[in-house]
Amino acid sequence: MNSDLTRATAAELADALATKTVSSVEVTQAHLDRIAAVDEQVHAYLHVDAEGALAAARSIDERRAAGESLPALAGVPIAVKDVMTTRGIPTTCGSRTLEGWVPPYDATVVTRLRAQGMPILGKTNMDEFAMGSSTEHSAYGPTRNPWDLERIPGGSGGGSSAVVASFQAPLAIGTDTGGSIRQPAAVTGTVGTKPTYGGVSRYGLVALASSLDQAGPCARSVLDTALLHSVIGGHDPMDSTSIEAPVPAVVEAARNGDVSGMKIGIVRELGGEGYQPGVRARFDEAVQLLVDRGAEVIEVSCPNFDYALAAYYLILPSEASSNLAKFDAMRYGLRILPDGVDDPSAEQVMAASRDAGFGDEVKRRIILGTYALSSGYYDAYYGSAQKVRTLIAQDFERAFAKVDVLVSPTAPTTAFRFGDKLDDPMAMYLNDIATIPANLAGVPGMSLPSGLADEDGLPAGIQILAPAMRDERLYTVGAALERALADRWGGLLIDRAPQLDASMVKGA
Amino acid sequence: MTTASMTTDEVMDYDEAIARFDPVMGLEVHVELSTETKMFCGCATAFGAPPNSQVCPVCLGLPGALPVVNATAVESAMRIGLALNCEIAEWCRFARKNYFYPDMPKNFQTSQYDEPIAFDGHLDVQLDDGSTYRIEIERAHMEEDTGKSLHIGGATGRIHGADHSLVDYNRAGIPLIEIVTKPIVGAGERAPEVARAYVSALRDLMRALDVSDVKMEQGSMRCDANVSLRPRVGDDHSGPEQLAVPLGTRTETKNVNSLRSVERAVRYEISRHAAILAGGGSILQETRHWHEDTGVTTSGREKSDAEDYRYFPEPDLVPVAPPRETVEALRATLPEPPAERRRRLQTEWGYSDLEMRDVVNAGAVELIEETAALGTSAQAARKWWLGEPSRRANAAAQDLVTYAAGLGFTPGDVAELEAMVKAGRLNDSMARQVLDGVLDGEGHPVEVADARGLELVQDDAALEAAIDEVIAANPDVAEKIRGGKVQAAGALIGQVMKAMKGQADAGKARQLILDKLQ
């Protein structure tokens, strides 16, 4: 294991902790030191809970010293996207409207992390209420991509991928509504999985679009991702949409990684035109590596994927417009009294507070959703979008009748520069074109690095999609590919990321 | 301060209104289920708990919280549906009804929209003259209650003009079943009575199902009455020509919190609509508030067709798909329908139609049933329950069951009282005194009789002496009785009772007087 504890994988840390080679306090402190050194530049954390993390670490160390048998990841620290409620730790969702809000309860995912004995380092930055693909819509300023501080780290979960990519945490929790785990993983050279819808509890995940949201693991390796997936997954009686079935055998699959005889489908509609040449080149090579390892590749067509983006941008705003109605300044959050109004009514306070508390992208989607659900428009918009959703699910079904998994580039491009797409919502939305179908159909997807694009030297990602509740296939294929690429690169891609040290920070 | 409550609307004489117009009603009744926990979380539902003491992240709508359906509430909803002769959906969903209001934590109400759990049923209700009227049920659906706003300051207790408002979320998330009728047509002048009879029948049904407290005064049963008028055509309110006339514009009257109010509010709205229509005006589609004290409705918020709740299926909940075996198993748990039960009890008890109606209207059926089960005759049980206890319950504006429960006055007390009468310890007037004492909280009947020293004098010698004195003092009356005018004995009995200070058995006195004079 690397002598720098922040560069170790979660699996390595877990082994070292189990054998008492290191203590959780040492591991946690090393990450807190790293955060202190580099996060001023990366801005991946919205809140760091040093005290709470160290207290949790001390408790685990004591229990281990007392001879208690502990869970697999006990003592391994983690970062949590600021969209999951954390008891006693502020939760803002990247929005002004929740500035300073401290939830009185833990999300189920957080409860499971605490039960596992994982110190929570802090909360990671995100586009406001998870609306965006760059973190530029965070009310607290964007996160910078550790590979190039002038570029976006992806979104909405740019913070979670960036903390992992910049060694400020070995693991992080993300959420994925249309690609918010996978696209940031792709542009930061890390790994991230959106589990099957219902595979991980949504209780305590502040909803963007309830029928699309799914929490999942972010890490630097496929095995680490699987370890975290198995900890947070499984049925939760507090979430009615949670699946009553055991977590798929993701860790075993990640350790095995044998793709010989597997059928891999390349989705015709997710590639070609509109995809950056370097992204396509790395994708093609990655597919070849899987073939070299015994997989069979078939091209499949999912014709209705062409309508996925349009359907998504009706369903998501519709649900979001309703989910975000609760932020009305009556019970918690920002309260603004309207200017120049004596004795304002509750409605006027609601309006003024929502106007001041929400950013432009949030307002844009609330307006879109309110319109799409209006009587007289419902059938044409929300109703039609739901039909498209069914057609997309049928496309997946047909494809999975022929192949075990589907693959595509995760995002059409590598990380773009700040401001490039900020004034062009459509261009921003197109970033999620390859990731959205999985959310609409509820199937699981993973992104892992495929290499660096020739034209800009930035990470590109490959996406793997599997049938619902067959999440383990993502890890089989992901592990196989990761090993093949590691053989070629002599290690993980992330090891080639630029060092973010104090001298570089000052020069930036 | 609202000006609406200051103005007095013109109303037309009711008979004239009915002669000129045909009333159509639609009744929406909300029933709060008496489940242990709320519709979508594990919070308790007890009435009257300190404000905001029965809340959690789910029913407060905190960010991230999710609903989970209360299986008992779904079961109650299906039992209600079955008892209303409804179809039970094989598959249905919850929907979100979106609107902003401070007492609604999520700013949407989780309800059902176009996929209710129960639909297409009917309920037969009995009118005062014993005839039956069939109310068609459109649907019964599940939803959650809102919190309760308390507006402080201002003249009206309404949100406008209040200095500030407080919200209690204890009620937020309590399971509600909303039962909606199809348009009630053809009732003519009996429309108000039909409305009351329907709500009364629903109340009895909910009690029999044991799914709700149905206390209208506490809001666990609430009625919204929709009323519209259309011109009269033909002789008969239920004739085909009349039924073919398109419906008029309706108003929805809320805050109707007693059976009597249901009848009065419908009657008032018919008279008010009629005055407007007869004057060439048109009805504004709006919500009206019923004022129990003044007996009028006033304008609430305008409810235009443009109001858009943006319903869509609730994505946080999975569909409800009750297996048919479950539905049939629930059907088997249904109690005897209240109307049938009443007919059976009337026969068992030997009551006349009028007696039975009085008992039903007094809400005394269950009390009498329990009392009779303790060995008291049905006639005696009726006499006692419909006497002083009913009078006092009315004076306290409570229903008899609530009043008796609040006092701890039970069927056992009535049985004890009547047993003393039958044993000859008390006469009727003494029993009434004892009952007064029991209702005044002095104890159970035997205790009260003991404490007040009420007991018939069993000493025949004292009674005979008193009788002899009275006969001697009234020779002319005594002569009449000897001559066969038996009814003249009453005058003597009164004097004997007076001499005995009431503590004698009047029947026995009568017998002795007659024995002596015949």
Ligand SMILES: [Zn+2]
């Ligand atoms: Zn609750």
